[in-house]
Amino acid sequence: MSSRLLLIPLDDVVAFPGMSLTLAVDAGEEERVLLVPRHEHDFASVGTVAQVSDKVRLPGGARAVALQGLHRGVAGAAHTMPDGRLYVEVDERPDPVPVDGRTRNLEREYRAVVEEVLELRGDDGRISSFLRSITEPGALADTSGYSPDLGYEDKVQLLLTLDVTERLELALRFQRERLAELQVRKRIRDDVESGAEKQQREYFLRKQMESIRKELGEDDASIVEEYRTKIEEAGMPEAVREQAEKELGRLERMGEQTAESSVIRTYLDWLIAVPWDARSEERLDPRHAREVLDADHAGLEDVKDRIVEYIGVKKLRLDRGITEDKRSGAILTLIGPPGTGKTSIGESIARATGREFVRMSLGGVRDEAEIRGHRRTYIGALPGRLVRALRDAGTMNPVIMLDEVDKVGADWRGDPSSALLEVLDPAQNHSFRDHYLDVELDLSNVMFIATANVADTIP
Structure with a gap:
């Protein structure tokens, strides 16, 4: 059906069939008009034929009309009147009433998706009742255009779709996108609420735990005081004590x-x-040291002589009042095949000199952090093996045996031999710094004994 209707352009709204709206325009004596949205800097090719249901005069003399959308109309040839009004030839396109099975299936799916959307939005039932009152698939698809969540361009695209089945498919896609967005928002909201409930629960549990600890005399203040007492009794150097405090x-x-x-x-x-x-x-005591070595080991005369010589030189320096500088020192290295008694000789040296003995196995160590420790920024960080050895020994002058020093490797995690250089070098080990503790440790009083199977592979 063709007709000639007054064209009323719409700039920020899209009118659909079945929609009621009021516009501040003068429709003259027209009973029907064509409402056309602007699209891509021009008029859309399809508009909505609307019935003028009422005409009113606004304060100030302006006119307005109440309109009721009827059906779609395809705009054709245009005619401009002397008064500036634009009339167009309109091919009116009411939706066909018998529809096929595919359209009915799309209609049912559309209703189901919209029900989920309304449930997530907290509909009070009025919109659901309105949708159930609509029986025609085309009119049902047009209800997507009523939603304020749909963008202007999407609404124009929906209006331009004349085929009812294609329009339902388009409306269904829009509603599925909206449903997915609402589901994501709901998950985020649920996660936030769950996290808030968890934090609140943890807060109350902490308060209860705090009350229990106070009843038992184990509140935070007592823990801090306990640490403060331990720090004062630990005999730390001044710089270390400041760090601890x-x-x-x-x-x-x-x-x-x-x-x-x-x-x-x-x-x-x-x-x-x-x-x-x-x-x-x-x-x-060189004589006592020789007795201990002879009692523990048969043979190995050259090794015993060197150890006794080492102890004798230290005793001679002490007797003559020559104080040992922190930068002076020597490291004993025992080289020999497995099973020749290198480790047991180290234990004998510790027993002969009255020191504690700790063994550090370096075979296969490839991570520098094994020696220096991990920095505290890492989760689960711990001090290196040297700090643990001092803790196990309980003294700052033990005998520490670096076992299998020839099997230390290097890879992308660092070179442990470089860290060992700082440990063993008398010019550096008086100010060794573990990465975890990050304070200076004086290792100059430690007697280091290294063992190896082959001298050529020692780093």
């Missing part, structure tokens, strides 16, 4: 129940575990 202050400010507090407590435990002022009383 700094960390203790952080623990006191943030409280016991925070995640960072466990990291600080572990760090303080390691600082306190180092035997800063503990020393074994060294026995420098």
Whole structure:
């Protein structure tokens, strides 16, 4: 059906069949008009034929009309009147009533998706009732254009789709996109609410735990005081003690129940575990050392002579009042095949000199952090093997045996032999710095004994 209708352009709204709207325009004596949205800087080729249901005069003299959308119309030839009004030839396109099975299937799927959307949006039932009252598939698809969530261009695209089946497919795609967006928002909201509930629950549990700890006399203040007492009794050097008190202050400010507090407590435990002022009383008696070595080992005369010579030189320097500089020292290296008694000789040296003995196996070590420790920024960081050896020995002057030093390797994680250089070099080991503790350790009083099977492969 063709007709000639007044064209009313729409700039920011798209009118659909079945929609009621009021526009501040003068429709004259027209009973029907064509509402056409602007599209890509021009008029869309399809508009909505609307019935003028009422005409009113606004305050100030302007006119307005109440309109009711009827059906689509394809705009044809245009005619401009002397008064400036634009009339167009319109091919009116009401939706066909008998529809095929595919269209009905799309209609059912569309209704199901829209019901899910309304449920997620918290509809009170009025919109659902309105949708159930619509029986025609074309009119049902047009309801997507009523949604404020649909963009202007998408609404124009929906209006331009004349085929009912294609229009339902397009409307169904729009609603599925909206449903997916709402489902994501719901998941995010649920996660946030769940996290808030978890935090609130943890807060109450911490408060209960705090009350219980206070009843037992184990509140944060008592823990901090306990650490402060241990730090004072540890005999730390001044710089180390300042670092420990700094960390203790952080623990006191943030409280016991925070995640960072466990990291600080572990760090303080390691600082306190180092035997800063503990020393074994060294026995420098060459004759006693020879007796111990002869009792523990048969043969190996050259090795025994060298060890006795080492102890004798230290005793002679002590008797003459020559103080040992922190930058002076010597390292014994025992080289021989497996099973020749290298480790047991180290134990005998410790027994002969009255020192504690700790063995460090370096075979296969390829990570520099095994020697220097991991930095505290890493989760699960710990000190290196040297700090652990001092803790196990309980003194700052033990005999530490570096077993299988010829089997130390290097890869992308670093070169452990470079770290060992700082450990063994008398010019450097008085100020060794472990990455985890990040304070200076004096290793100059440690007697290092290295063992190897072959001299050629020692780094």
